Amino acid sequence: MSKSLQESPITTPNARATLGVGVHWRGIDPEVHLGYRKGKRGGVWLVRWRSGAGYRQAAVGTADDKGSTKGGLTYEAAGKAARQHVEAQRLQAETDAKGPALKVKGAVEVYVGARNAREGKRAGRDKRSDAGQRLGRYVLGEGERGEQDTIPGAAPLADVDLQALGESDLLAWQAGLPAAMKATTRQRLVNDLKAALNAAYATNRGKLPPTLPGTIKQGLRAAVADDTAPVARDNQILPDADIARVLRAAREVDAEQGWEGDLFRLVLVLAATGARLSQVARMHVADCQISQSRLMVPTSRKGRGAKSGTITVPVGRDVMDELVPVTAKRPPDAVLLERWRHEQAAGTIEWHRAGRGSWRSSAELARPWQAIRDCAGLPDVIPYALRHSSIVKGIRANLPIRLVAALHDTSTAMIERHYSKWITSGLEDLARSAIVPLVPQNGDAQVVRLKV
Template identity: 65%
Template sequence: MAKTLKEAAITTPNARAKLAHGAHWKSIDPEVHLGYRKGKRGGVWLVRWRVGIGYKQSSIGTADDAIKTGTLDYHAAVKQARATVETARQEAIAAAAGPVLTVAHAVESYIAARDARDSKRAGREKRSDGGRRLSRYVLGQPARGKQEEIGAAPLAAIPLHALKESDLLTWRADLSDGMKASSRQRLINDLKAALNSAYAANRDRLDPTFPGIVKHGLRALETMDDEDPIARENQILPDSDIARLLRAAREVDQEQDRGGDLFRLVLVLAATGARFSQVARLRVGDCQIAASRLLIPVSRKGRGGKSGSITVPVGRDIMDALVPVVTGRKPDEFLLERWRWEQRKGSIAWYKGYRGPWQSSSEIGRPWQAIRDAAGMADVIPYALRHSSIVRGIKANLPIRLVAALHDTSVKMIEDHYSAHVTDGLEDMARAAIVPMMPTQGNVITLRGAYHAE
């Protein structure tokens, strides 16, 4: 039969001063006792809690018997005691469910899933961009070639059940100051996705407050660096500059003997404003010559598997340029392809091996450098074609909802990142609605500084 606890008066320094040397206890929760051990030079706080048929005990701090700074009064000791017991019980539950899950385990599982998904889409083994970022800034990576070893971040070793918002904020603060805001945000989003995925797979082992810790510890950056905004003004090109880029793309295509593949890719990007990943998935059947439109596959951004396409009308000149890659081909074949070069066995010579779809935006890196050199536009990036297409629709006074739908994005995104152009477009529409108000007949006289018809 369990003994009845004899509670001691330990709530104030004066009450504790009257106690004999030794340990004294007071119940603060069912099966949890706060203790005070009095010594010759003051006392310390203890906590004990039932585990099975016995108790576990831990020291939690110094009592405020003489010094108030850096010590715990009774109420602070109660709070610390409950936190200590809660942490210990969480660790016991986590250990009983199997190996302790850490941030590193969550990140490794997420990277494996991302790599598998990207490899399936590309039809070959591929390492995901998110995997590269998380390996470098969370897991660490061994030395490779001239690249030095990078150690794991302290965050990687923290158990998920013990993760605190401060741990995530500390990791964010330790990131390089030289990292661009957009790169930093992508990394933060990758880690957030990894932790949320781990919670979804282990909800029975983690506290329900875990998603809130992740949400607030990895909240989006409030501002973006001036050097790296979403849509820089110099990347929104007038039609004349788009034409220069297209002429340069045709020249580079011919110089590099690409058979029109590079030019057609850049042409479709400019005509539709779609992302590279969407254009690369176009099929022959998505090019409807008679109707003069392209059925752009929806983006894979966001959660869940999305399917379907977006109808984007284009000019007859675009259709005429695509006729050579449509004629005589099956509807399910990729519309835009390129030659894959192979090396002859036992030789340093390369030859055109087979044709296949564009797979990664990195494939346009070197030819794009040649395109902008030929166009004399040293700073322009491929994404400028999308920015320019969106702004072109806004300035044509198309409804913002239609512009968003054509570019597979949200009205909010356009309002947030192209607000100046939205305002200009609305002003033009409002100005077109202005009608003359002043009478045009009769003599005009001046009255109180204004003009009035008599």
């Protein structure tokens, strides 16, 4: 190819009509040329651009020549299409030079691996995270477990390159989720995928487009809340009498099953603090401050980033008296609430105690809890009802919503969203105290109508 480009008049149909059969070029950008190949029955647009030591060439579309019945691209439209093609090809070349294309599947697998490793470290054993179960089922297409529904095979989204990921891909994935899926489960799944994609972008910013975070945000934006969906069930807000029944049942089950007080103390602390089991399980002996009659509950690990610190929760003396036996003569950094661990003897079906350790997950409470609610005569109550009830009790006691949120390690927005019904009813007495009589009574000053 010659060093200087011989440009041809190809900007208008009239000018192109005077050209001979063949290819004619015109520069539109540095090292980018728009070409016109004239044939006997019309012409087509071409583009060529420098790539390395040579040039690459591609077709753009048909030209709007005089007498053409197929329409076609004008010179300006062809130039625009040519620039877009060259830009896309150069971007793809840069991406290829940086390594293999990243796919949604790879991003999800890396995220799931990290979450599983974190959960396993906390539990002290290999453990599959909730995020891993959800993403495995609805993105990676892992096999069914029990009666759980899955998307047959991997979702189409899994094979999409992150470089080319669009809002339409994410919206189509959401539309393909089971219609019967609960709104809360759907939102957790969407949040898991969003976290996986954002983590992949943070790790590979150099090879991904800067618009990807915006695409993820818009494609996985939160759905409009369904006002008809219950946010906190009435039957899980327990009156004091039912909480007392649960605690009495916990003590009875503890004695019958040989828990030696471990089960009862766990349920007691859950009821007294309204904390999550994952928080209570991380409490240490030093967090039980007997003389001040308070418990220091570790902050939740929910949300982004590493968290530390404790929340001061005052409790009754009766609660502290139950905890004294597990604090006496124990180091301050020892786990406050423990339970016996069991292991099966080699070559037998017998189990024996293998030492004491902390509660690892809410799944360990599932079987004894079934016995507790059967004993209490409350077949539908769940452990989280103790947290619901603690929050509502604070609201009904006219505590500031900010204080209720702080004591339960959550936000005022979550309190207002999930417990708005009880906020209104709980503050009724306070609002009633501001009522003043409005209707005049007999004997009051009479209203005198003035003559006009």
